[in-house]
Every structure is written in structure tokens, then in C-alpha cells.
Amino acid sequence: MAQPASFDWLAKVNNRPWTAQLAMELLPGNNGPKIEVFRGSVVVTPHAGFDHQAIERELAYPLHRAARRAGLWCYAELVEAE
Template sequence: MPPKSFDVLSHRSEAWTASAALDLLPENSGPRVEVLRGCVVVTPVSSLDRRTAQRELRYLLK
């Protein structure tokens, strides 16, 4: 079995499933990788600035 790589994201033509993502994509401690309606969604790691903005927004909305 070849090593897992994110290169498969640009070559896959079928809809993604959670099972396919677990089988084909490498584990990482960086960006969050999710499968949503057959697509892979990659979001950046939450940084201190982002968490601060989220907390402030939550406070303002309350």
C-alpha cells in the first residue's frame, strides 16, 4: 500500500466519504480535515487571534 498523502485531494473524482478519507488521507496535527456532503473541507488550525475573536464575538452577541 502506498504511503498516505494529501495529493489524492487533487486526483479523486468520486464523492468523498468519511471512510475513504480515513483510508486515503494521512493523519495530521495541523489543519482540520472534514468530509461534508461528499467534499473534503480543510480548515486552518485555530490560532490565538482566532480564538480571541470568537470569544469576543460570543460576548458581543450575548
């Protein structure tokens, strides 16, 4: 039986804080887990399935309405710029 892919080799390749550019250069592209760089660390999360997407859609409207009543905005996603 094949071993699952491992990202353990990354610790040997990079011993400094991660950047988005470094991640794009070193990490393999994939259609599976979501790979993000957050405050210098690599965060890997499972790909969101249909149930996750449905819940996200159901929550968006009430959160948006509550935010607008408070004079705020609600965004589905935020992207941190460097």
C-alpha cells in the same frame, strides 16, 4: 529545500463524493490544517491560531445574548450528521 506536502494524489485515488468514513481511511492524521468533509468535498483550512481562538471567544457571548433575546440558540460549533 523540501517540497511542501501535497494532497494532489487524492484526486487519483477517489473520484466519487467524499464521506467522513472515507476521509478517515485515506487522509493522514495531522496536528496542522483542519481537514473536513462538506457536501462530498474535502475542505482543508489552516489550524486556528491563538488570535482566531480569542476572537471566537469574544464573539460567542454577544452572539449568544442576541440569539436568546430572539428566542433562539447560538452554538459555537455545528456538526452535520450523515
